[in-house]
Amino acid sequence: MSSLKSQVSSLSFEIVACEGEARAALISTRRGVIETPVFMPVGTVGTVKGIRFEELESPDLGAQIILGNTYHLWLRPGIEVIKASGGLHKFIGWDRAMLTDSGGFQVWSLGKLRKISEEGTEFRSHIDGALCFLSPEISMQVQAALGAEIAMAFDECAPGEATHDDARRSMELTLRWAKRSKEAFERYRTAGGSQRVDVEKPVPPETAVDPLATASGSVPTSNLRHNQALFGIIQGASHLDLRRESLERTVEINFDGYAIGGLSVGEAKPVMLEVIEDIAPRIPADKPRYLMGVGTPQDLIEAVARGVDMFDCVLPTRNGRTGQAFTSRGKLNVKNARFTNDQRPLDESCRCSVCRRHSRSFIRHLYLAGEMLAAILLTHHNLAFFLDTMRGVRQAIRSGQFAKFRREFTEQLSSGFE
Amino acid sequence: MSSLKSQVSSLSFEIVACEGEARAALISTRRGVIETPVFMPVGTVGTVKGIRFEELESPDLGAQIILGNTYHLWLRPGIEVIKASGGLHKFIGWDRAMLTDSGGFQVWSLGKLRKISEEGTEFRSHIDGALCFLSPEISMQVQAALGAEIAMAFDECAPGEATHDDARRSMELTLRWAKRSKEAFERYRTAGGSQRVDVEKPVPPETAVDPLATASGSVPTSNLRHNQALFGIIQGASHLDLRRESLERTVEINFDGYAIGGLSVGEAKPVMLEVIEDIAPRIPADKPRYLMGVGTPQDLIEAVARGVDMFDCVLPTRNGRTGQAFTSRGKLNVKNARFTNDQRPLDESCRCSVCRRHSRSFIRHLYLAGEMLAAILLTHHNLAFFLDTMRGVRQAIRSGQFAKFRREFTEQLSSGFE
Numbered sequence: 001m002s003s004l005k006s007q008v009s010s011l012s013f014e015i016v017a018c019e020g021e022a023r024a025a026l027i028s029t030r031r032g033v034i035e036t037p038v039f040m041p042v043g044t045v046g047t048v049k050g051i052r053f054e055e056l057e058s059p060d061l062g063a064q065i066i067l068g069n070t071y072h073l074w075l076r077p078g079i080e081v082i083k084a085s086g087g088l089h090k091f092i093g094w095d096r097a098m099l100t101d102s103g104g105f106q107v108w109s110l111g112k113l114r115k116i117s118e119e120g121t122e123f124r125s126h127i128d129g130a131l132c133f134l135s136p137e138i139s140m141q142v143q144a145a146l147g148a149e150i151a152m153a154f155d156e157c158a159p160g161e162a163t164h165d166d167a168r169r170s171m172e173l174t175l176r177w178a179k180r181s182k183e184a185f186e187r188y189r190t191a192g193g194s195q196r197v198d199v200e201k202p203v204p205p206e207t208a209v210d211p212l213a214t215a216s217g218s219v220p221t222s223n224l225r226h227n228q229a230l231f232g233i234i235q236g237a238s239h240l241d242l243r244r245e246s247l248e249r250t251v252e253i254n255f256d257g258y259a260i261g262g263l264s265v266g267e268a269k270p271v272m273l274e275v276i277e278d279i280a281p282r283i284p285a286d287k288p289r290y291l292m293g294v295g296t297p298q299d300l301i302e303a304v305a306r307g308v309d310m311f312d313c314v315l316p317t318r319n320g321r322t323g324q325a326f327t328s329r330g331k332l333n334v335k336n337a338r339f340t341n342d343q344r345p346l347d348e349s350c351r352c353s354v355c356r357r358h359s360r361s362f363i364r365h366l367y368l369a370g371e372m373l374a375a376i377l378l379t380h381h382n383l384a385f386f387l388d389t390m391r392g393v394r395q396a397i398r399s400g401q402f403a404k405f406r407r408e409f410t411e412q413l414s415s416g417f418e
Numbered sequence: 419m420s421s422l423k424s425q426v427s428s429l430s431f432e433i434v435a436c437e438g439e440a441r442a443a444l445i446s447t448r449r450g451v452i453e454t455p456v457f458m459p460v461g462t463v464g465t466v467k468g469i470r471f472e473e474l475e476s477p478d479l480g481a482q483i484i485l486g487n488t489y490h491l492w493l494r495p496g497i498e499v500i501k502a503s504g505g506l507h508k509f510i511g512w513d514r515a516m517l518t519d520s521g522g523f524q525v526w527s528l529g530k531l532r533k534i535s536e537e538g539t540e541f542r543s544h545i546d547g548a549l550c551f552l553s554p555e556i557s558m559q560v561q562a563a564l565g566a567e568i569a570m571a572f573d574e575c576a577p578g579e580a581t582h583d584d585a586r587r588s589m590e591l592t593l594r595w596a597k598r599s600k601e602a603f604e605r606y607r608t609a610g611g612s613q614r615v616d617v618e619k620p621v622p623p624e625t626a627v628d629p630l631a632t633a634s635g636s637v638p639t640s641n642l643r644h645n646q647a648l649f650g651i652i653q654g655a656s657h658l659d660l661r662r663e664s665l666e667r668t669v670e671i672n673f674d675g676y677a678i679g680g681l682s683v684g685e686a687k688p689v690m691l692e693v694i695e696d697i698a699p700r701i702p703a704d705k706p707r708y709l710m711g712v713g714t715p716q717d718l719i720e721a722v723a724r725g726v727d728m729f730d731c732v733l734p735t736r737n738g739r740t741g742q743a744f745t746s747r748g749k750l751n752v753k754n755a756r757f758t759n760d761q762r763p764l765d766e767s768c769r770c771s772v773c774r775r776h777s778r779s780f781i782r783h784l785y786l787a788g789e790m791l792a793a794i795l796l797t798h799h800n801l802a803f804f805l806d807t808m809r810g811v812r813q814a815i816r817s818g819q820f821a822k823f824r825r826e827f828t829e830q831l832s833s834g835f836e
Contacts (some may be wrong), residue, residue, distance in 0.1 A: 079659040
């Protein structure tokens with residue numbers, strides 16, 4: 001592994017303040033500095049659903065980094081289309097940092113539609129039922145073409161209630177896949193420049209045939225395949241011994257950052273917090289810690305208190321589309337008849353453009369009338385609330401006020417609506 | 419009618435430039451000055467579908483006035499909810515001018531679901547099938563509560579291919595309804611202040627029971643019911659003699675402006691243009707001329723050339739939601755496979771935020787993936803194109819270059835995509 005360890009990391013991580021386990025840090029990428037703790041809006045197929053990029057960039061939201069998804073983008077529009085644009089950033093028109101998930105979780109989520117083997121995962125496309133195959137090598141190849149600042153190792157997830165035996169099997173497979181992910185990733189990273197690399201065996205550039213090349217194969221790949229960082233993923237379901245072992249052996253492979261995967265997949269919330277509390281502080285302190293797919297604003301704060309730096313979750317966007325607003329006083333369901341004539345904003349403490357302009361009454365009307373604008377406004381507010389909460393978290397840690405922030409946030413949340 | 423004629427109009431109209439029949443004018447309302455020729459985006463249920471009000475106000479679009487719809491808003495959320503907010507502007511959060519359609523056209527569009535009598539129209543709600551009744555008086559009452567700067571008389575539409583007899587019957591009914599609309603409207607307007615007016619007979623304020631009053635009947639109505647203008651609607655299908663008679667007798671009633679209704683409802687395009695060419699110039703020159711529900715950007719320019727000042731149409735929003743972009747070189751259907759790897763913007767001549775940022779390739783992907791952002795971006799661009807075209811029309815008329823503008827616009831449109 002020594003050759004892997006000798007790499008120069010493509011991102012730097014600097015802690016600027018701590019309070020207990022909570023940390024405020026800076027992640028430097030080729031596309032700017034990300035202040036942590038950070039919430040990353042989910043842009044599965046190249047769009048954070050229901051919101052324009054201009055809004056994500058606006059001071060209201062100020063998203064520093066968004067997610068893309070290997071599985072979804074690989075199936076549609078396909079890597080050829082994204083490569084023809086010059087990578088995912090150019091394809092979608094987003095110049096800030098991105099992170100791509102490996103597709104492991106999405107394929108796992110397909111349930112009966114997928115078959116997992118040592119080599120990888122065979123599955124049916126959720127779009128057209130076509131038989132597809134995803135492996136660590138293919139995921140890395142796709143992620144290299146997408147060109148996000150942070151790529152993720154290809155992992156297998158175990159259900160929250162997995163037995164010790166099942167969770168171990170899954171964890172061991174994830175570790176073998178992590179090694180293969182890292183090795184494939186390094187081949188792309190060290191190849192660099194305009195070289196093309198076959199996924200199975202590196203070949204000299206003059207004879208290389210890129211398996212991802214398009215008919216118009218003249219698209220330069222020089223900007224796609226270097227300066228990417230790769231994060232490993234810790235699995236082990238709710239079994240702390242497996243989680244610790246997964247962590248230790250994943251760290252041995254040496255990644256640029258470490259994610260806690262396989263949480264918020266059916267286990268009870270105290271179990272989730274127990275895993276985070278045990279594992280997050282054991283992740284090397286000089287590397288970013290990313291909790292995948294979690295959670296509510298309160299979950300985020302509790303995880304920050306346990307040492308987590310990075311988050312992604314579909315809650316603000318998905319719940320926005322189903323009429324639910326996250327507010328400083330808890331969740332608000334705009335469908336509720338009590339809001340029929342309620343002239344107040346979604347959240348009276350919020351200063352986002354939706355809360356400055358529109359009433360609960362109007363947004364409820366839009367939702368009941370099936371108008372797109374309901375989802376647009378709720379998504380905007382929810383993202384603003386998540387991102388603003390994390391801004392508050394960062395400021396609090398930097399000023400040594402995080403314990404107070406956490407206590408007051410929780411108190412207000414549980415006070416409910418009058 | 420003399421008492422009606424003595425009114426002070428609630429809007430002023432000033433022509434600033436003419437070229438042939440085309441005119442550039444200013445309509446002053448209590449919510450600012452509208453420069454004509456003007457395109458009014460359609461906000462049927464209180465939202466211009468798929469676009470935020472901030473975008474409508476942005477320089478990209480610069481919408482001066484938007485439409486609301488009496489029929490839709492009356493059924494949902496209902497006038498009580500809008501009154502509780504203090505009128506339609508406050509309910510939706512829009513501080514620029516609005517125009518409300520009377521509901522006549524929408525009820526007529528219900529086809530077999532409605533029964534027209536002298537008194538008004540009985541119909542089944544498209545939402546829940548409930549039996550409803552709309553008349554000139556009720557439409558005026560609802561429009562007074564909505565409080566738009568411009569209200570429309572309650573009319574009946576005849577199909578484009580209506581026989582002379584059918585068109586006459588429809589036109590005569592529309593004229594009787596126009597008188598009733600005007601009379602009901604004047605009762606609200608002259609009542610003014612905080613007075614409440616029953617729709618059937620005006621009563622002193624101290625005993626008035628407002629049929630639209632909510633349980634929380636304390637909502638002041640003083641801002642809702644004055645300073646509104648009322649436009650009459652010219653009908654007569656494709657029969658020029660009926661159109662001229664309709665115009666003459668509608669003008670006798672004396673409205674603040676005149677609309678040409680019942681076009682773009684199935685008749686051939688040359689027939690539509692013939693009616694506009696014959697009728698628009700006969701409308702009193704000192705009043706705004708509004709062509710209802712028409713049309714493509716080219717239709718707009720042709721109508722301006724025939725003397726029309728105001729337009730509304732669902733094309734930019736509706737077609738945006740079905741994947742069609744209006745461009746300076748004609749319509750572009752993003753579903754088309756030829757755009758799969760097309761890195762160009764929707765319209766290479768367009769400077770809107772969508773065209774500055776996103777490619778046809780990306781928008782096509784969004785559309786095929788069923789993503790809301792496709793509709794959002796296409797709607798934005800289409801509205802930008804319509805509104806920008808009208809800005810160009812106004813500048814051209816003011817500088818005496820409209821004939822040239824019209825010719826070049828048409829030439830470019832028919833040049834198509836390379």
